Amino acid sequence: MFRLQSSKVLAVDMTGDAVKAKNGSMVAYDGEMAFKKLSGGGEGLRGMVTRRLTGEQMTLMEVKGHGTCFFADRASEINLVGLRGETLYVESSNLLVTDGGLRTGTTFTGMRGASQGNGLFTTTIEGHGQAAIMSDGPALLLRVSAQYPLTVDPGAYVAHQGNLRQSFQSGVTFRTLMGEGGGEAFQIRFEGDGVVYVQPSERNTIAGDV
Template sequence: MASFSLQGSKLLVVDLAGDSVRALTGSMVAYDGEVDFKKQSMGGEGVMGAIKRKATGESLSFMEMKGRGKVYVAINASEVQLVQLQGETLFVEASSLLALDMSLKTGTKFTGLGGGQTGNGVFTTTVDGHGWVAFTADGPPIALRVTNMDSVTVDPQAYVAHMGNLQQDFVQDINFRTIVGQGSGETFQQRFSGEGVVYIQPAERAGFAGDM
């Protein structure tokens, strides 16, 4: 199995030993050894997976990296977080997914309704199986522990990923922008309860429906 490591906080190093890894198309910045790169049609999920992603807006564009050598992967100087899955499922924003072992399966899951009265559907990408996965964040990713005693509520624009035995729902609230007249008042946050970890970034993602 390929090994994943970080060189600094913004560069992923994938050490290939004759195997394959999926990575975001265009994210290779350097490599050594004998490595072939091939664009994966339909994100590697087949026809039905591609249709579902088009319908939900959770698009993926992957390339396959195969051979022997080291591949250096980065995108937009974003911070990189590594997670080793051992049968769990990682829920992650499609725009944050950077690289993953070929053995891992990806999919799309409906996570609830958001956006207040608009009833917008919210979807996320799932990664499950055994192997390494790397995702990015705008700034150093922050891991928030959720326990049965303490739920965690996050701004959807700062949400990146979560894993564990977590239940997710959306709650309406009033934020500072609403108070000063810069929002309509129709806002919502993501609340997680149970046992697990939620990853957020110290920056808000532009253009999300959290503030309608």
């Protein structure tokens, strides 16, 4: 059972079940816990090879036991996401903890990943259970529906969920080259039905100065 001890500390109550967590993110626990490095994020040999090839590296550990385990990472804000059979797309660097029963994998993101400097691939999480994702500042949940498409700065994108199509928009013009750009040269447009998690801060991206 996941609960937020504070906005920056996640507490997981466990009764013999397991969770997957970012390596080294445990800050405290009470009860009996075992920590096991999960080679390749527990995705098997194929997953390991995929992650190595795609550069979407993720070092996870499996935490199993009885009691309460507390997780935190660099004082990042933590957001809980409940999954009921849907897929959550998240950057591996933003993933903190998932239920042991959730499947993780990698998927191709295309130009969005490239513009974020995060590589061309992203992590997927699917199944039934909870996941905890991290953001720099509390994440905003923005709903996308047919009449309201959403445009997001790649540096502020954290995760998304639902049946969304993403397209990449570039505002690079000759003015950008002259140093008079609009400052928002790369944008991702989401259309369809779902939600997007956005953080109130921008990672350094190649578009940051354009």
